[in-house]
Amino acid sequence: MSNSSGVGANVLAVANGVVVKKFWTNCGGNQVYVHHNINGKKYTSAYLHLSQILVSEGQFVSKDTLIGKMGGQKGTGDTCTTGAHLHLSIAYGLRYKDYWTYNDYKARLINPRQVINFPSNYYSAWSNRVTRY
Numbered sequence: 530m531s532n533s534s535g536v537g538a539n540v541l542a543v544a545n546g547v548v549v550k551k552f553w554t555n556c557g558g559n560q561v562y563v564h565h566n567i568n569g570k571k572y573t574s575a576y577l578h579l580s581q582i583l584v585s586e587g588q589f590v591s592k593d594t595l596i597g598k599m600g601g602q603k604g605t606g607d608t609c610t611t612g613a614h615l616h617l618s619i620a621y622g623l624r625y626k627d628y629w630t631y632n633d634y635k636a637r638l639i640n641p642r643q644v645i646n647f648p649s650n651y652y653s654a655w656s657n658r659v660t661r662y
């Protein structure tokens with residue numbers, strides 16, 4: 530169940546893939562990275578600020594597999610954020626295989642709308658921050 534803020538909402542994999550890493554950092558909180566191979570192209574998706582992680586490293590996931598639960602408010606998995614949100618990103622290539630660092634990941638970010646269809650009427654708003662990194 531989720532409350533009205535979105536904390537606790539289901540966070541789903543964007544496509545079939547394999548969970549490659551899950552870990553915690555101060556500002557990203559609980560986070561999960563998933564490798565995808567879509568029509569022969571490799572991508573990595575990331576889900577940050579989770580209040581709960583519900584998958585394991587090495588686990589195969591399908592599109593819409595439950596990855597975890599949304600956090601993003603203080604006390605829901607990290608210490609930097611102040612409002613509930615899913616921090617979703619998608620990048621070319623396989624982080625933790627073909628490249629490693631967050632800077633390398635950031636350099637490969639794409640607009641997720643290029644490769645996935647966003648739910649039309651889910652939580653309140655989508656904020657495109659691709660251009661602000």
Ligand SMILES: [Zn+2]
Pocket residue numbers: 577578610614615616
């Ligand atoms: Zn965020």
